Amino acid sequence: IYDHIDDYKELLGKLNSHFGGMDYEIVNLSDLSLHRKAPEIIKKLVNEREKIGDLLFPLTKCLALRVACPQCGLTDRFGIKNCYDGDIIRFFCPNHGWHSFDIKKDNLQKLEYGSPLRNFVRGLLYTEDNKEKDIPYSWLRVTGSDHAGFYQEQLFYRGAAMLDIDIINSPLIVYCPLITDWTGVKLSKKISVNGGYKYLTEQGLDYFLDYKKFNFP
Structure with a gap:
């Protein structure tokens, strides 16, 4: 999680701004x-x-x-x-x-x-x-x-x-709410690390896996 803590901080900053300075x-x-x-x-x-x-x-x-x-x-x-x-x-x-x-x-x-x-x-x-x-x-x-x-x-x-x-x-x-895969279960960090969601990348849906690719206005 420490490798991605800046992503969390960025998201929290955007939510903070959007909802009026919480x-x-x-x-x-x-x-x-x-x-x-x-x-x-x-x-x-x-x-x-x-x-x-x-x-x-x-x-x-x-x-x-x-x-x-x-x-x-x-x-x-x-x-x-x-x-x-x-x-x-x-x-x-x-x-x-x-x-x-x-x-x-x-x-x-x-x-x-x-x-x-x-x-x-x-x-x-x-x-x-x-x-x-x-x-x-x-x-x-x-x-x-x-x-x-x-x-x-x-x-x-x-x-x-x-x-x-x-x-x-x-x-x-x-x-x-959860982000789920095609089976209806939540996206798994372990499966992602092991390459199990390669099909999402192939379909251009890897923004579900990578915050940097997620379009957050």
Whole structure:
């Protein structure tokens, strides 16, 4: 995404101008780790890792928390070999062995999350913001309609209940339209990278794949 961040900024700038100067800010997930409630939320996740892992990752039943190896940058993507001891999480690198992370003392921006866990953590932090009367805004989540339906929201509500978090202030979720291929499913980054949409280029429709070729007035 960082290779294309300027495209996002250009599009946001055009939308901002078109809709009358709406303020916006680009925030990375690592920035959310600086949230005042992040340490508390992460601690709760670790304490209930078996329940949350089973809910969000039924194939591995592990909490997909990870920190890159400080020497080579490799991660255990699904957190399968993670070891937990209070506030300490130990991560395994096949090249350099074990390395540890302290939830209370180390930089939480180093923590990475599997996709379902990332969405869950984001929703919990937004819920915490919506509870606060001195925060002058409320969160509204906009996501692709491929995630629409009861399944995603059920995961959030059930997970929040496992952590004993009141979701009455959880953000409203709005599902946006998708660009789909001829089969009716959303365009896939993986398929695009592997050349699976060559037929779109041959038909002069590659503007669906490349923002630079998309005619945006």
